[in-house]
Every structure is written in C-alpha cells, then in structure tokens.
Amino acid sequence: MTPLVCVDSLSVAYRSGARRIPVVHEVSLQAAAGQTLALVGESGSGKSTLAAALLGHLRHGSQVTGGSVTVDGRDVFALSAPELRRLRGRTVAMVAQNAGQALTPSMRVGRQIAEAGGDIPVTDLLDQVRLPRPAELARRYPHELSGGQQQRVALAMALAARPKVLVLDEPTTGLDVVTQRGVLDLIAALRDELGLAAVLVSHDLGVVAHLADEVCVLKSGRVVESAPTRQLFALPEQPYTKRLLASVPRLDDTGLALVRETGEREIRPRAVVPQDAPVAVSARDLTVDYGSSRAVHGVSFEVRRGEVLALVGESGSGKSTLAWTLAGLRTPSGGTMTHESGDLARPAQRRPMSLRRRVQLVFQNADTSLNPRRSVGDAIRRPLRYFGTAGGRAESAERARRLIADVRLDPALADRLPAQLSGGQRQRIGIARALAGEPDVLIADEITTALDVSVQADVLHLVDDLRRERDLACLFISHDLAVVRGIADRVVVLRGGVVVEEGPTQAVFSDPRHPYTRQLMAAALEPDPDAQPPVESAPDWTDAAQEGEVWTDHADGHRTRRWRPADTTPNTPDAPSDPIAEGVT
Amino acid sequence: MTTLDTARADAPAPRAARAWRTLRSSRTAVVGLAIVAVHVVIALLAPLLTSYDPIAGNTSQALLGPGGAHWAGTDQYGRDVLARVLYGGRYALGVSVAATVVSVVLGTVIGCATALRGGWFDDLTGRVLDAVLAIPAVLALLVVVTALGTGPAVIVLAVAVVFVPQVVRVVRGAALAVVPADYVTAARARGEGTWPILRREVLPNIVDVVCVEFAMRASWVVLLISSLSFLGFGADPPTPDWGLMVAENRTAITVVPMASVAPIIALATLVIGLNLAADGLSKAWGVDRIREGL
Numbered sequence: 001m002t003p004l005v006c007v008d009s010l011s012v013a014y015r016s017g018a019r020r021i022p023v024v025h026e027v028s029l030q031a032a033a034g035q036t037l038a039l040v041g042e043s044g045s046g047k048s049t050l051a052a053a054l055l056g057h058l059r060h061g062s063q064v065t066g067g068s069v070t071v072d073g074r075d076v077f078a079l080s081a082p083e084l085r086r087l088r089g090r091t092v093a094m095v096a097q098n099a100g101q102a103l104t105p106s107m108r109v110g111r112q113i114a115e116a117g118g119d120i121p122v123t124d125l126l127d128q129v130r131l132p133r134p135a136e137l138a139r140r141y142p143h144e145l146s147g148g149q150q151q152r153v154a155l156a157m158a159l160a161a162r163p164k165v166l167v168l169d170e171p172t173t174g175l176d177v178v179t180q181r182g183v184l185d186l187i188a189a190l191r192d193e194l195g196l197a198a199v200l201v202s203h204d205l206g207v208v209a210h211l212a213d214e215v216c217v218l219k220s221g222r223v224v225e226s227a228p229t230r231q232l233f234a235l236p237e238q239p240y241t242k243r244l245l246a247s248v249p250r251l252d253d254t255g256l257a258l259v260r261e262t263g264e265r266e267i268r269p270r271a272v273v274p275q276d277a278p279v280a281v282s283a284r285d286l287t288v289d290y291g292s293s294r295a296v297h298g299v300s301f302e303v304r305r306g307e308v309l310a311l312v313g314e315s316g317s318g319k320s321t322l323a324w325t326l327a328g329l330r331t332p333s334g335g336t337m338t339h340e341s342g343d344l345a346r347p348a349q350r351r352p353m354s355l356r357r358r359v360q361l362v363f364q365n366a367d368t369s370l371n372p373r374r375s376v377g378d379a380i381r382r383p384l385r386y387f388g389t390a391g392g393r394a395e396s397a398e399r400a401r402r403l404i405a406d407v408r409l410d411p412a413l414a415d416r417l418p419a420q421l422s423g424g425q426r427q428r429i430g431i432a433r434a435l436a437g438e439p440d441v442l443i444a445d446e447i448t449t450a451l452d453v454s455v456q457a458d459v460l461h462l463v464d465d466l467r468r469e470r471d472l473a474c475l476f477i478s479h480d481l482a483v484v485r486g487i488a489d490r491v492v493v494l495r496g497g498v499v500v501e502e503g504p505t506q507a508v509f510s511d512p513r514h515p516y517t518r519q520l521m522a523a524a525l526e527p528d529p530d531a532q533p534p535v536e537s538a539p540d541w542t543d544a545a546q547e548g549e550v551w552t553d554h555a556d557g558h559r560t561r562r563w564r565p566a567d568t569t570p571n572t573p574d575a576p577s578d579p580i581a582e583g584v585t
Numbered sequence: 586m587t588t589l590d591t592a593r594a595d596a597p598a599p600r601a602a603r604a605w606r607t608l609r610s611s612r613t614a615v616v617g618l619a620i621v622a623v624h625v626v627i628a629l630l631a632p633l634l635t636s637y638d639p640i641a642g643n644t645s646q647a648l649l650g651p652g653g654a655h656w657a658g659t660d661q662y663g664r665d666v667l668a669r670v671l672y673g674g675r676y677a678l679g680v681s682v683a684a685t686v687v688s689v690v691l692g693t694v695i696g697c698a699t700a701l702r703g704g705w706f707d708d709l710t711g712r713v714l715d716a717v718l719a720i721p722a723v724l725a726l727l728v729v730v731t732a733l734g735t736g737p738a739v740i741v742l743a744v745a746v747v748f749v750p751q752v753v754r755v756v757r758g759a760a761l762a763v764v765p766a767d768y769v770t771a772a773r774a775r776g777e778g779t780w781p782i783l784r785r786e787v788l789p790n791i792v793d794v795v796c797v798e799f800a801m802r803a804s805w806v807v808l809l810i811s812s813l814s815f816l817g818f819g820a821d822p823p824t825p826d827w828g829l830m831v832a833e834n835r836t837a838i839t840v841v842p843m844a845s846v847a848p849i850i851a852l853a854t855l856v857i858g859l860n861l862a863a864d865g866l867s868k869a870w871g872v873d874r875i876r877e878g879l
Contacts, residue, residue, distance in 0.1 A: 327774045348776040356776045369767035373789035379768075382785070386775055433771070 003030035004165055004197040005037075005054060006070040012049055012221075014062035023049050025221040026067065031214070033164065036191060036198040038212035038229070040205065040244075042452035043423065046221035051167050051201045055092050056084045072164055089117055093158035097170040099150035103142040109153045110138025118161035125156040130186055147315070148179035152186065159190065166191070169201045176314035176479065181523040184211055203452060205248050206525030209233055217241050229529050239263055247454045248527045249482040251509065251534050256464055256486040259457060268461075271468050273489055277304040278340060280473035281326065281359065281441050286335035288321050288497075295321045296497040298335065303473040305440060308463075310476045310488035310505070312520070318497035319477045323445045326475065327361040339441065357387040357437030364446035366426035370418040376429045377414030380404065383436040403432040407462060424455035428462065435466070442467070443475045448483060460487055481524050485509055490557070493517050503558025509534075513552070514560040515541040540566035604793075607869045614865025617800075620858025624851075628674035637665035639672040639825040648841050660834050660844045662823075670847045672825040677855065680737050680810055684744035685803045691745060692752025693795050697783045699753065700760035701769075714750035722747045722809065723816075730818045740819060744806055752798055759794040763787050793870040797863055804859035811852055827852045 012024040024046040031037035039047040049059065053069050056076035069076045072091050079087060088094075096102040104112060110122045126134030129152040142150055151171065158166060171187065172180040188211055191198050202208050208215055209229060216226045217240070225238045236242045242263025249257065258266045282302035288295050296318040303309045311319040324330050326337065328348030337344040342355040363369035370379050380400040383389075390396035401411035407428040418426055427447060434442060444463060448456040464487055467474050478484050484491060484505070491508045493501040493516065501514040512518045515538030522533040544562040545551075551559045608614050627634065637655075642662035649659045657666040699707045717725070729743035763769065764787065772782045788795075813819035814828030822829060827848035834844035 328776070329770065329774055348774050349778075351776065353776075361771070361774050363767040363771065365767060369771060371766075371768040371786055371789070373792075374785075382772075383775055386777065437775075 002073075003032045004072055005029075005031040005199060007050070007053075008068050008070070010050070010053065010067035010069060011065045012046070012053060012058065012062055013065045014059065016061075020065070022065070023062065023221050024053070027218070027221070027223050028067075029216050029223070029226065031165070031197040031199055033195050033197050034192065035214065036188075036200055036212045038200045038202060038208040038215045039218060040202060040208050040215055041218035042203060042244075042454065044220065045218040047201045047203075047218050048169060049221075050218070051094075051169050051199060054165070054167050054199060055088050055094055089163065090161045091163055092165040092167060093161070093163040094167045094169065095151075095154050095158050095171050097173055099154040100142065100147065102154050103150060105142055108139055108141055109145070113138070113153065113157050113160055116157040116160035120160060120162070122156075125160055126153070128159065128190070129153070129156045131156075146179075147175050148183055151175065151179075151183050155183075155186070155190070159194070162194070164197065166196045166198045167201070168198060170203070171200070172207060173202075173204065177481070177520060177523040177525075178314065180207070181525070184525075187211065204525070205245065205453070205527035209527050209529045209531070210525050217244065233528055236263070244453065245527060247457045249457075249460075249480075249486045250526060251482050251485055251521065251524055253482070253486045254506070256460055257457070258461070259454075268464070270489065271306065271464070273304060273307045277306055279303070280305050281337070281339050281344065281475075283322075283326075284336045286322070286325070286337055287333050288318070288325050288330055289333040290321075294333075294497065296325070296332075299492075299494070299497070299499055300335075301492055301499075301502070303441065303475055305473050306467060306471045307490065308467060308474040308476050308488045310478060310484040310491045311494060312478060312481060312484055312491055313494035314479060314520075316496070317494040319479075319494050320445055321497075322494075323361065323443045323475065323477050326441075326443055327359060328356070329361075353387065357383075357389070358439050359441045359443070360434035360437050360439035361443045361445065362427075362430050362434045362447050365450050366423055366430050366447075367418075367450070369430050370426055370433075372418055375415050375417055376421065376426075377401070377404075379418075379429060380414075380433050380436050383433060387437045389436065389438055400432075400436070403435055404429070406435065406466075407432045408458075422455075423451055424458060427451060427455075427459055431459075431462065431466070435470075439472070440470075441473045441475065443477070445477045446479070449478070449480070456483070463487065481509075481520060482526075493520070499561065500563075501558075501560045503554070504556060507554070507556060507558040511554075511558075513554055513558075515539055515563060517560075542566045604870075608866070611865040611869035613861050614869055617858050617861025617863070617865055620854060621862060624674055624855050624858065625678060627671055628678050631668075631671040631675065634671055635665065635668040637668035639664065639668045640823050648837060650841060651843050657847045658841050658843045660830075660841065661837055664823075666830075666841075666844045666847050669825040669830055670827070670851050673827045673830060673848060674851065674855075676820055676824060676826045677807055677811065677852070680740055681803060681807045683737070684741045684748075684810065685799060685806045687741055687745045688748035688802055688806070689752055689795060689799045692749045692798075693756045693788075693791075694783070695749065696753040696756030697760045697787050697791075698779060700757045700764050701779055701783060701787060710753070714753055717746065717750045723812065726809065726813055727816075727818060730813070735818060735821055740810060740813065743813075744809060747809070748802055748806065752802060755798050756791065756795065759791040760787055763790045793866075797867040797870065800859055800863035800866055804856045804863065807852070807856055807859065 007027060007029045009026040009028050010024055011022060011026055013020040013022045027050060029037060039050055041047045054071060056079060064077055076087060113122045113125055122138050123134040126137055131137050131149060131152055145153065168187065172183050175183060184207060200212055212229045215229050215232045217224045219240055225232065225241045236245055239262060243259055246259040246263045246265045253267055255267045255270045258268050279302045284300050285298040286296055287298055299322060301309060311322060313319045325332050326344065328351055331347050332345055339355060339359060342352060348356055370376065377400050380403055381396045384396040384399050390399045401414055404411045404414055409425060409428050413421065448459050451459060460483065463474065466472060476488055488505045491502065491505050492499055495516050501508060501517045508517065512521055512535055518535045518538040521535050522537045541563045544564040550561060552562055553559045642664045644663050646659050646663040647661055649655055651658045655665050659665055695710065699710045725747050726743045729746055730739060733739045769782060769786050772786050810819055811828030814826045815832045817832065820826035820829050830848040831845050838845050
C-alpha cells in the first residue's frame with residue numbers, strides 16, 4: 001500500500017535578520033491510511049512546523065530549504081494557491097490545539113460546520129462525533145459548549161469534506177483527563193471508520209501511547225528515533241528517547257523519579273514529615289462565591305510545615321479558586337482560614353505585612369508571570385525590598401543573586417529579560433520570586449502544566465528540595481495524578497468545589513474509594529501502550545452526604561464523601577450530571 | 586540535577602535600541618519625525634533665520650507681495666510674513682506640546698487606574714467621560730475660554746478637558762490587556778497599592794501605545810489650538826500665531842494671498858508630519874508586537 005503522506009528529507013528554515021535558522025532538518029516520515037503516526041517532541045522540536053507543512057503552510061518568514069512533502073500523490077509545495085486551497089480541507093484537514101479559539105464565537109456551530117464544505121448534513125456529522133441531540137446542538141454558540149464538546153465540533157468541521165488525512169495538533173492539551181480520554185477514543189474510532197491517515201502532534205507520551213501506531217521522536221528539528229509504538233515504548237534505542245520516557249511521572253511511582261543520563265530511573269524516597277510538625281495553614285468549611293454562584297462549597301484542609309498537600313481535580317473543581325483565596329486575591333464568603341501567625345480571611349492588601357510575605361503563590365504560566373519589560377533580577381528584588389527582607393539596594397541585589405542560585409540557576413541571569421530565558425528557567429525565577437518573602441507556605445498552582453516533561457521533572461525536584469531545605473508547607477495544585485503521586489504527602493480530591501476524597505497519597509492511590517477518584521485514575525494515560533488502567537472504571541454514582549453523615553472513614557486519615565450507586569444511567573459524553581448535592585458540607 | 590537550561594541563542598537587543606531599529610524600518614515614521622524635527626529647529630532658530638521683528642510693524646511697508654526684501658511679503662501692518670510664520674511655530678509647538686503632554690499624562694494615569702481598579706470606579710469614570718465626550722470639542726473649548734479668559738495656561742487646560750477622555754479610552758483598552766497578566770496578579774498578591782503596580786508593572790508594557798497616542802493627539806491639538814486662535818479665542822494679537830495670522834489676513838487674501846497661505850502651509854506640514862509619525866509608529870510597533878508575540 002502506498003503511504004498517503006510522505007515527507008522526504010524535508011528541511012525548513014526561518015529567517016532571522018541575515019541568518020537562516022533551521023527548524024526542521026532532513027526529516028523523512030510516512031503515514032498510511034488507517035494508521036496514526038505520532039510526532040513527539042518537546043517545545044522547539046519542530047513538530048508543529050512539520051504538521052503545518054503537511055497542509056502546505058509555513059509560518060511567516062520560513063521557507064523550505066530542501067526535500068518535499070507529498071500528500072495523496074501531490075507535492076504540496078509545488079501546488080498553486082487554488083489547488084492548495086482545495087487540498088486543505090478536502091484532502092488534509094487540521095484540528096487545532098485550542099478548539100475554543102478555533103471556533104468563531106459569534107456563529108452557531110451548525111453554520112460553522114456547514115461552512116467547512118462537503119455534502120454531509122451537519123446533524124450527521126455531529127452524530128458521528130458522538131454528540132447527543134445534534135439538531136439542538138447545531139443551533140448553539142461555541143461558548144455554550146464545554147471544552148470537550150468544542151473539540152468534538154472542531155473534529156466534525158475537519159471531517160465535513162471527508163479528508164483522507166487528519167492532522168491533529170495537540171488535540172487534547174488543555175482538556176481534563178476524563179474528557180481527553182473520550183476525545184482520544186473518538187479519534188481512534190473515526191480513524192478506523194473512515195480509513196483516515198492521522199498525524200498526531202503531541203508532547204504527551206501518554207496520549208501517544210494510547211493512540212499511535214508509529215512514533216517519530218523529534219529533537220531540535222531532527223528525527224531521533226522512529227519505530228512502531230509498542231517497540232518504541234518497550235525498547236527505546238536512543239538515550240534521548242530513554243530519558244524522555246523515563247522523565248514521565250507514573251501513577252505507580254512512590255516518590256519523585258530521578259532520571260540519569262542513560263535513562264535509568266531511580267525513585268527518590270519521600271521526605272518524612274514528623275508527626276508533630278506544626279500546622280502552617282488550615283482552612284475550615286471554606287466557601288468562595290463568584291457573584292451568585294458558589295465555586296467552593298465548604299472545604300476543609302490543613303497543611304503542616306514540610307508537607308506537600310495536593311489539591312487534585314478537573315477544571316471547575318475550585319482548586320485554583322482555593323489557591324487564589326489563600327493568596328489573598330479573593331475573599332472567602334464563609335468559613336475560616338488561619339495561618340500560624342494570623343487570620344487569612346482578609347484580602348492581601350489588608351493582611352499585615354508580616355503575614356502577607358509568609359503565604360506566597362507560584363503561577364501556572366511562567367510566560368505571563370514575569371513582567372516582560374523588567375529584568376528577572378528586578379522581579380526578585382522587588383518583593384525583597386517590598387517585604388523588607390533585604391535592607392539596602394546592594395543587599396537586595398546580593399540576596400536576589402543568592403535566590404537565583406537557590407533555584408539552581410546561574411546568578412548571572414539576573415540581568416536578563418524574561419524573553420531571554422527558557423520556560424523552565426522562567427518558572428524557576430517565578431519560584432525564586434515567591435521565596436523572596438521568606439514564606440512558610442508556598443502555593444504552587446499547576447506550576448508544571450506548561451512545561452516540557454524533562455523540565456517538569458527538574459522543577460518538581462526543585463520544589464521537593466526546597467520544602468526539605470526550608471521546611472515549607474506546600475499546597476500543590478494539579479490536575480495530573482501522576483505528578484501528584486510523586487511529590488505529594490497527602491491528597492485532596494475536589495469535584496465541583498467539594499472534597500470527595502482525601503488521605504495520604506499512598507492510601508488514596510493504592511485504594512481509591514470514591515468513584516470519582518477511580519474515574520480520574522482510570523482515565524489517566526500512562527506512557528505504555530499495554531498499560532492496564534490501575535483501577536476498574538467506576539460505577540455511576542450519586543452523592544449521599546447528609547447533615548451529620550458526610551464522611552466514610554477508611555483509617556489513617558483516608559476518608560471519602562458518602563455516595564451510593566446511581567439508579568439511572570444518564571451517560572452523555574463530556575457533560576456528566578452534577579451529582580454533588582449543594583450545601584451539604 | 587541540571588543546573589542550567591539552555592538559554593536561547595539569539596538574545597534580543599536592549600529595548601531602546603530595538604525600538605529605534607523598528608522605528609527606522611518604517612519610512613513613514615522617519616519622514617514624519619523628520620518633518621516635525623525641521624519645524625522644531627526652525628522655531629528654535631527663528632531669530633537667526635530672519636532679521637525682522639515679528640511684532641513691530643512698519644506701515645510704509647504694508648501689504649507688499651513676495652519680493653527680495655520680504656520673501657513672503659508683508660501683512661496689513663507691514664510686518665514680515667515669513668518672520669511671523671517662523672516665530673509662529675514657537676507658539677504653536679509650545680502650547681501644543683504642553684497641552685498634549687498634560688492630556689496624555691492625565692489620560693494615561695486615569696486610563697491605567699480605571700483598568701486596574703475596575704468595579705464602580707471604572708463605571709463612574711467611564712460615564713463621566715462619556716458625558717464630556719458628548720459635548721462638541723470646540724463648544725467645550727469655548728466654554729472654558731469664556732469662563733477663564735484667554736492665555737496659554739487656559740488653552741492648555743481647555744485642550745486637556747477635550748482630549749483627556751479620548752486618551753483615557755485608548756489607554757484603558759491597552760491596559761486592560763495587561764492587567765489580567767500574572768505579574769500584575771503577583772504584585773496584587775504582595776498587597777501592593779494601585780500606584781506602584783501602575784508604575785512598575787502596567788506602564789512599561791503600554792509605553793508604545795502611549796507614544797503613538799501622543800503623536801496622534803499632538804496633530805489634533807495643533808489644529809484645535811489654531812482654530813481657536815482663528816476664532817479669536819486663542820493667542821492674543823499681536824502674538825505671531827498661525828491661526829491668528831490666517832484670521833487677520835483673510836480680508837486681504839486677494840491683495841496678498843501669501844500672508845494667508847504661508848501660515849496655512851506651515852500648519853499643514855506640521856500636522857502632516859505628526860500624522861505620518863503617528864501612523865508609522867503605530868504600524869511599526871504594532872507589527873513588532875505581533876512578531877514578538879507579545
């Protein structure tokens with residue numbers, strides 16, 4: 001069988017001033033109908049450039065310096081503009097990363113799909129992407145759909161003209177695990193139904209293991225290793241691939257994995273938190289409202305010094321709201337929140353300075369958490385001077401350099417602008433800035449989500465080192481169960497602003513008792529094509545908490561919110577009915 | 586554990602150098618700025634460029650056409666038109682720059698503050714500014730001038746009343762894009778006040794918008810001030826001022842057309858220069874932003 005997509009020693013370079021910087025270097029690959037080829041690599045590996053080249057698109061300023069791309073027998077870079085337009089959509093279709101941005105907000109989704117061309121009725125297409133009640137859904141606007149539904153609509157649009165090749169650029173990044181699982185299964189089913197050749201671009205090795213038949217590992221624009229999925233994951237040949245695979249946190253790791261140059265993993269034992277460690281921060285029956293809607297319904301937790309408490313949940317579970325409330329950016333509407341040295345229920349500006357500096361927040365997106373017009377040294381000196389932890393100008397400069405060294409960076413970086421640093425370096429500077437106030441509570445809000453997997457491992461190690469060195473109480477917020485498994489001492493699982501399960505990490509992961517926790521774990525994707533879900537999928541359930549009988553205890557601080565199996569089975573994709581009874585806390 | 590991630594190879598040049606390079610790449614901006622620069626130089630060097638007094642008249646020389654002694658002729662009081670045009674640039678530029686600076690500074694501060702504070706403060710300011718915007722510019726100017734009398738200080742104030750709301754609108758829009766950024770949130774979480782956040786975090790990121798706004802407003806201000814003078818509410822005679830000159834000499838336009846045309850040419854070139862500069866700047870920096878992905 002001749003491959004549908006054939007890339008032959010393609011080189012792409014972009015122009016920067018007088019120089020030409022190669023971004024793709026003599027890459028060759030092929031994808032046949034009914035097969036999925038995955039392009040894997042970290043940021044800057046050229047995988048997105050390559051994917052766009054399949055549609056005959058090059059970013060402004062870049063050009064093909066060698067090789068060719070043949071799709072369905074035609075050389076895409078030799079086509080005229082009208083032919084290229086016909087090729088896009090009818091032969092090759094693309095599904096972009098962020099469906100929310102790919103859909104026009106002011107147009108009903110039905111019309112948008114119809115606009116994509118093809119003779120297939122819109123309702124059939126929506127039905128094909130397994131959306132319930134297609135006729136009604138077609139009349140909705142994109143903002144009325146959930147993230148998973150939007151991605152399904154984007155898929156329907158891509159499929160409207162019945163293309164032969166589907167290019168998927170990070171199709172599930174930004175979706176919750178359960179939703180991601182659903183979308184991936186849909187893509188696999190559609191590929192088989194329609195006999196598509198799929199090219200999947202992803203940084204997530206779990207997604208790749210789940211979906212791909214062939215994997216092509218890219219690094220700095222070159223193919224490092226190319227092999228069938230099973231073979232690549234079982235017996236990676238190149239050290240880079242080995243390191244990449246080893247860097248991915250697993251659900252069964254008992255601590256943080258340390259990856260050697262050769263790609264061997266070594267699990268670092270978890271730090272032992274002494275039983276009598278003082279409680280640094282505690283929340284009781286905390287509620288937070290956005291206008292008239294309640295984001296957090298009576299959550300209680302406490303974090304001791306030197307302990308990492310993980311808040312886990314999908315988007316909308318209230319975990320970031322909790323972080324912001326703790327940091328003083330929102331005012332709780334009920335309950336109490338206290339620190340060793342004072343009341344945290346007030347917004348940051350009204351907290352005394354001594355208390356303010358002791359609770360510090362690290363942001364998810366290091367790209368936007370540093371002011372692009374100020375040097376990173378300046379970003380760290382500001383809190384030093386502001387909180388009065390350093391006296392004079394010279395002292396704060398010296399302290400800033402030491403903080404930069406503390407986060408394992410070269411102090412000479414102090415004079416650089418954020419744009420001159422890599423993503424991982426920026427995130428470390430973000431941590432250094434938080435440490436400038438000498439906090440004893442560090443709130444880490446999804447700090448590794450935007451990072452590449454090897455950089456993520458380094459940053460996690462840094463956080464783990466810092467809490468040992470500085471005896472920090474760390475509130476670690478994440479949607480990634482595998483990351484949490486490695487770093488957290490205790491876990492709190494949130495669902496719709498309510499705690500459904502909490503306990504020591506070991507207990508929760510080895511024996512998840514709440515169906516929602518089981519559902520999350522079952523949906524998590526391991527970087528292993530033959531991985532069995534660590535737990536059986538959960539039964540449908542409804543909340544059964546009542547006043548006075550909210551919790552079921554399982555010993556050693558492990559407890560779950562009461563639930564009972566659901567009688568009916570309302571099973572619509574991506575839109576589970578909310579089984580949490582409001583107000584019972 | 587690795588100590589260092591690899592730094593990006595091509596480090597961008599310092600900001601000032603980069604801004605200058607971007608600026609130079611836009612021909613429009615360069616031409617515009619050059620025209621404005623020529624005006625500034627002429628206004629500053631006016632005493633060296635002409636030996637005539639722009640104010641003292643010589644009735645025996647009244648209403649002469651362009652000639653060897655008076656290149657642009659004389660007006661009805663026998664004053665040299667060229668000298669008055671050259672000196673007139675001082676008034677036009679001085680008052681316009683002062684008025685633009687006041688408008689843009691006030692507008693920027695209020696615009697940033699409304700974007701940062703939000704809530705009722707934003708709503709209230711917005712509605713008050715809407716009300717001011719609803720009054721026609723010249724009418725608002727006339728009200729202020731009639732109430733407070735003439736003089737450069739009053740003109741500056743009057744222009745600020747007219748233009749501050751417009752500047753606020755534009756700056757608020759730009760600042761709204763910066764305010765949700767995490768570095769502003771980080772400053773808020775430190776408990777910093779509105780002013781330090783504005784100065785340290787927001788302002789450096791909207792400086793290009795403010796610059797373009799300055800160039801754009803300046804051309805409007807020059808026109809507005811000249812119209813005021815033309816109407817008799819701006820510069821008091823015998824101050825050399827372009828608007829005033831046009832007003833004074835329009836009755837004799839058939840006799841000495843140059844006396845009216847010369848100030849018009851001066852005014853037109855200055856406004857065109859400022860407009861070109863504003864256009865070029867906004868395009869150059871706009872493209873720059875897109876390229877950098879900021």
